[in-house]
Amino acid sequence: MTFLPTLVLFVVVVSTGVWVSRDSRALEAQGTPVIISLGGRRIGSPVLWTIGCLLLWVVFIPVYVSARRKVAG
Numbered sequence: 001m002t003f004l005p006t007l008v009l010f011v012v013v014v015s016t017g018v019w020v021s022r023d024s025r026a027l028e029a030q031g032t033p034v035i036i037s038l039g040g041r042r043i044g045s046p047v048l049w050t051i052g053c054l055l056l057w058v059v060f061i062p063v064y065v066s067a068r069r070k071v072a073g
Contacts (some may be wrong), residue, residue: 013057020064021050027071031035
C-alpha cells in the first residue's frame, strides 16, 4: 500500500501533462498561443509546455494556468 501515493501523484502529473498538451495545441491552432518569458527564455510551444509540466510539474502547472487565463480570458 505504500506505492499508492506515488501512483496517485504519477497519474495526476501525467493527466495534467496531457491536458496541457491538448489545451496548448488547441489555443495555438486558434491563433492565441500561451507564451511567457522566464529569465529571458521564451516558452510558447506546446511541446515545451508539455515537457515542462511533466518534468517540473510544481512550477509549470501554476505558470501555465496563470498565462492561459491571460490568453483565453
